[in-house]
Amino acid sequence: MQTQTSIKETKSSSQVQDFFISKWQNLDENNKSVLKKIWNVISYKWKWQIALNLPFLLIWVADKSIPSVHQFNLNLINSSPLPEWIVNYLEKMI
Numbered sequence: 001m002q003t004q005t006s007i008k009e010t011k012s013s014s015q016v017q018d019f020f021i022s023k024w025q026n027l028d029e030n031n032k033s034v035l036k037k038i039w040n041v042i043s044y045k046w047k048w049q050i051a052l053n054l055p056f057l058l059i060w061v062a063d064k065s066i067p068s069v070h071q072f073n074l075n076l077i078n079s080s081p082l083p084e085w086i087v088n089y090l091e092k093m094i
Contacts, residue, residue, distance in 0.1 A: 062069045
């Protein structure tokens with residue numbers, strides 16, 4: 001059963017979507033092509049950003065879900081030649 005809030009959110013999101021669809025349909029072909037090129041550049045950069053950050057995301061997920069990886073990371077931090085205050089800060093963050 002949907003709550004009143006989720007029904008309102010669904011209606012408002014569909015209204016926003018309808019608004020943008022109507023604005024898109026009212027554009028001429030030249031404006032559409034310019035906007036498509038801009039969107040391709042933005043989405044290309046997002047794809048690269050996700051691709052470059054994916055290894056760090058996988059390490060973070062492994063650190064949170066596998067205790068041996070977490071322990072390895074703590075041992076690595078403790079054995080590094082970092083100042084004591086940085087090591088303490090990193091241990092508190094993890």
